[in-house]
Amino acid sequence: MISAMSLGNLALIFLAVLVLVSIPLAMLASQSYYCELPFRLTKPVLALELAQTKAQVDALLCAGTAREAANRARLRVHTYADMALVIPAYFLLFVILAQMSFSDLSLLAKFAMFCAAFAAAADYVEDVGILSSLGAAKYLHLTRPAALVKWAGFFAMLAALAPWWLTRLGWLDKAGGAALAVSGLWGLWAAVAANERQIELASYPLGVALAAVAWHCWRRRATS
Numbered sequence: 001m002i003s004a005m006s007l008g009n010l011a012l013i014f015l016a017v018l019v020l021v022s023i024p025l026a027m028l029a030s031q032s033y034y035c036e037l038p039f040r041l042t043k044p045v046l047a048l049e050l051a052q053t054k055a056q057v058d059a060l061l062c063a064g065t066a067r068e069a070a071n072r073a074r075l076r077v078h079t080y081a082d083m084a085l086v087i088p089a090y091f092l093l094f095v096i097l098a099q100m101s102f103s104d105l106s107l108l109a110k111f112a113m114f115c116a117a118f119a120a121a122a123d124y125v126e127d128v129g130i131l132s133s134l135g136a137a138k139y140l141h142l143t144r145p146a147a148l149v150k151w152a153g154f155f156a157m158l159a160a161l162a163p164w165w166l167t168r169l170g171w172l173d174k175a176g177g178a179a180l181a182v183s184g185l186w187g188l189w190a191a192v193a194a195n196e197r198q199i200e201l202a203s204y205p206l207g208v209a210l211a212a213v214a215w216h217c218w219r220r221r222a223t224s
Helices: 004-028 044-050 054-060 068-101 107-133 140-166 171-192 196-202 206-223
Strands: none
Touching: 004 068, 004 206, 044 054, 044 068, 044 107, 044 140, 044 196, 068 107, 068 140, 107 140, 140 171, 140 206, 171 196, 171 206
């Protein structure tokens, strides 16, 4: 059985991987490179995930201009990095958090782990669709449904983790729990309703939750 301290250290490692990888990926996905984003979205990768037609993908990529080839190349790199690093890191991070939060592996913990696995599997299907949409678009039809399933699983997992954090004594833990609850319930509704803009907005409280997780794990490590 892995000790609580070891779980905290592993959580910090995978959280650090996500933060370090997100910096160059954010540069590749900068809105300034791309043209028309559908659904009033501000994140090009999310727009690509939720695009309904090849015309929307082409408009995002600035098709027919000198920027198109570079944009396709950037998003291919982004997608391969997502498959190799981001998906495994967030899956392992949230499985560890479920174990940390519910040491007895309660039904809620098992549900959170199932949702993490479900979201990760859907994310890989989504990435296959994205890579296709950047080429001949043979599997473009897979991307949006897989993305909605991924976001539903991801947000359901956040909501499942929230109760434990809300019952901690520290104010930052409670803030993290509140952020998990708000993001999880809001995002789950948005994914089920297929509301693209609300999916984007619901992801913003997650930063507070991850900051709380990092502080909790570091504090546990320092006092152990």
